[in-house]
Amino acid sequence: MTSTLTLFVDHLSQPCRALSLLCRTIKVQHHEKYVQLIKGEHLRQPFAELTPFRKIPVVQDGNLLILESCAALRYIADKYDTSNQWYPKPPSVRAKVDEYLDWQHTNTRAHGVGYFTNKVLFPFLKKTPPDLKAISEHSKELDRVEKQFTSYFLGPRPFITGDSPTIADLVAACEFEQPLAGGHQLSPPVMEFLGRVKSVIGPEYEDLHNVVRKFANKVLS
Missing domain, CATH: 3.40.30.10 (Glutaredoxin)
Known part of the structure; x- marks a missing residue:
């Protein structure tokens, strides 16, 4: 095409x-x-x-x-996507993809980017010390988010809708990688999830995430 x-x-x-x-x-x-x-x-x-x-x-x-x-x-x-894997067409499966994409805006994304911005990005742009209070608050919220993500959105499944990742898993992985690059310690279940996404995507996953990791390392070193 x-x-x-x-x-x-x-x-x-x-x-x-x-x-x-x-x-x-x-x-x-x-x-x-x-x-x-x-x-x-x-x-x-x-x-x-x-x-x-x-x-x-x-x-x-x-x-x-x-x-x-x-x-x-x-x-x-x-x-x-000719495989129909990444945004499956069955309404019941697609609803679960959409559910996560709607939920993550005020959860995974809000607190992942909040942690990273206050610890890495703002200190780089403004040449000011990290906002330790904001970092702590976002870290606590990330702990909650991780528990809800693994208990509700994953459950016993390797990915959000089952055995294959969808765009919801891609979004989740990219959002969790952001605070991880900034030094937040993710829970073992989330780290295992990231490993599964990486194994499906292949080398491109590391290539793209190394961009944010190298930037964070430079700022934090």
């Missing part, structure tokens, strides 16, 4: 990594245009012409522009 798919990404960003990993895993022809967050390129032209939100990722497919990452993941999986 010929594709005009373009991703505007920075792999320091969790949703950007999830989109890139999906496209690379299903081997859809696409282009990745890098927009450097720490240089503020998302706030300036020419990128700012694409989106009033001035945030990444942005996905463009022909004349279609998608400005929200979960909507873009659904669209790409629905259109380009």
